[in-house]
Amino acid sequence: AQSVTQPDIHITVSEGASLELRCNYSYGATPYLFWYVQSPGQGLQLLLKYFSGDTLVQGIKGFEAEFKRSQSSFNLRKPSVHWSDAAEYFCAVGGYNKLIFGAGTRLAVHP
């Protein structure tokens, strides 16, 4: 069965600091992996996705993520966080016919 674990419920970083949000997945075959961002009162917006090929994928707003099959991980990174990045971030795994989300990580950014 598909599942996604985001170990960090809440993370706080200072503006300009680097960021890494963790995501671990469980799926029996090669997964399709996604990171979405949700601002308050809004729907989910896709940041980036991994289907195959290069394990380091670039997304919008300066985000990137690295797929590590050996660790069943797909961590999201950003070298320098902006105040506007404060939001909730969801990792998702797509299998044969489902898209399953993790519980999310809420990011707060200090000035």
Next chain:
Amino acid sequence: EAGVAQSPRYKIIEKRQSVAFWCNPISGHATLYWYQQILGQGPKLLIQFQNNGVVDDSQLPKDRFSAERLKGVDSTLKIQPAKLEDSAVYLCASSLGVGGNTEAFFGQGTRLTVV
């Protein structure tokens, strides 16, 4: 390109009442999803349609929830009767392809409060 449209944006009802949500997906998208997002949690898939057929409804509480997608386009999700624990944001999403290997586009959601 127009996005996924949902209405209403907000709804407050009393327990045991009924409520319906509407979703208009992106034109041409074969797959339509309804997710329930309880405060502080990730979206939980309730039902997934491919065109007008149901692909997965394993987590839909069928004693009170129902959904349909007529003509493979618009969809409605109904709750009857509502319970307090149904308070959540109901998100509709659509994708061009079938299944979990294509990008899903989300609407802004309907926030339901059951009092």
